Amino acid sequence: MKNKLKIAFYGSSLVSAYWNGAATYYRGIIKELSRLGHDITFYEPDAYERQQHRDIPDPEWATVVVYDNNEESAFKVLAEAAKADVVVKASGVGVFDELLEEQVLKLRKENQLIIFWDVDAPATLERMTLNPEDPFRNLVPQYDMILTYGGGQPVIDAYATFGAKRCIPIYNALDPETHFSVPEEEKFKCDLAFLGNRLPDREARVEEFFLKAAAQLPEQTFKIGGSGWGDKQMPTNVEYIGHVYTKDHNAFNCTPKAVLNISRDSMAKMGFSPATRVFEAAGAGACIITDYWLGIDFFFEPGKEILVAGSGDEVAQILSQLSVEEAKAIGEAAQKRVLEHHTYAHRAQEADQLFQAHFQFTNTSAV
Template sequence: MKNRKLNIAFFGSSLVSAYWNGAATYYRGIIRALHERGHQVTFYEPDAYERQQNRDIPDPDWAKVVVYDATEEAVYKCLQQAAEADMVVKASGVGVFDELLEREVLNLKTDDRLVVFWDVDAPATLDRVHNNLTDPFLTLISQYDMILTYGGGDPVVKAYEALGAQKCVPIYNALDTATHFPVAPEARFTCDLAFLGNRLPDREARVEEFFLKPAAATPDKKYIIGGSGWGDKPMSENVTYIGHVYTNDHNAFNCTPKAVLNISRESMARYGFSPATRVFEAAGAGACIITDYWEGIDFFFTPGEEILVAQDGNDVASILSDLTARQAKAIGEAAYRKVLAAHTYNHRAEQLEQLLYAKVKQQDVALA
């Protein structure tokens, strides 16, 4: 059983489009790495939110993609197909019929088929159910064979276990070496500091503090912000808004500026141990990263050597004023070495594989 190759059905937001879908590169990295280790993944995604009209990639050769209509009938048809899998994954935040999927995938659970909930925004999910004791997901948590999370460390694990989870394990995001790597700089991304992230309610105040505030305080420096939704946001004249940045431009976006900024969403910063995918993508391009503070940074990178940490916007401005091109290059190179050594999706897929084999073995023992 140890080397068994799994047929996995995966219900998620989108594998082929990162449009209003920050989890796309996480899904791609994990699923590509699983494929390289011999597992087969069918990814079921709804035709919703104009994602199919804003694809970053064609259907990949490392996963089968099934795009279904955003109707109940189509969802049930996909669930019927998923019954052929060895393992069924329901990711959080599919975007349509989430409650239906969370409930119905559990009907596919058998002694031979694992059903897993994969939470790509655990802090938000936990906040939601803690604030609504009638949330239907609360009664389902204990029924899943396992809860996997995008991050969150011990605080998230303990919170899920307190809600009855049989097992909760963070599978941190990482670097997909097939898509994110150093490239030549491009003039259109030249600036002192760049930030990439969609405009979301629990991120906006932190973007104001860590990006827009230091930009306004340092008019002699140039800033670039990318991502969806920032078009009508007031910004100082030294900030350029470039809109949605497609995946194939991420490397140049990360390689060209003197430094790139990571800003956590409020809930993720509060729980800690939740580095954004873009931290690893930027490190994989050799970028000098400045990040807002969150608990657990040193679990991934060494502050001051492989990443620079800011407590607030004043810190960001101070770091930029002292940062030389030579220092930025050295920090970026150190981050690149670290991410290749410890934080690729192959590392994460190996962790997941061992976790699944242990669960299967545990079930086999129980049935014996």
């Protein structure tokens, strides 16, 4: 018999994508887990002005608890985990991460499933590798399982070296109710668009794959969205449009001739880590040009469903030869692929099977 589970989820934010790239991943997975009958409470701190930049109201499919950005409030919400069957600590909450990671293990109740859900596994693994004193190294073997946003076998193997009992990638995907084709909007019209916050391990690749390509194609138009790029020097044919709210993502993705995916350094090195925006853009029927990373063909067929570039020069070459008709055909093929194989309903089923198998094994062992 299938268990209907109470899940306590400690993450960065479910209601705001502001400085929070994992928001749509959380929303997609949690909404579909709710549809499978589970009762989810999402605990998020009032930090980084996320609550002032909400882009969805509290959803029907999860209870959202916003706690004050102090240690006392963090302990209060940790105490509520006692009521849960499954306790999830996600990476990158942004405040009190070490406390949360330690305390969900210290406060565990009998028969609870305790999960670390890593939405930036390459960065976590690199951090632990470089710092032998990293406190998370001692906690990894204590979690019942590590779920990751991506990374494939390289991430599984790397977590195993730190003593993880189990590490399973639950890849990001498409929520077809949120990301889909919409009419074009004039403010997003251009030849190539890129959306991503300015982060230290992304900036050099943005310079290479986006700004360098723009400089080589002065007759074409480029737009960049996301937080933090305001003081960045860019070619004159690049327009910075600031933070793009999730309600505008569909138009941002399907209006330009093509959109660019640029992996962060750590994600590109590890491979098998498609950004959430790849699936979102595909869901909107966008023609995607991506930087190369190992495992692309696990998700899309290069040349038919996605275009792959190894450098800024190659981005410029692709763009200079890409017709509107070709771009449209590639976008339609990508959209078909994600709807058939890469939705959050698919991913939630994978997570649910792991949960059910754990409790079935636990119950059987107790007999």
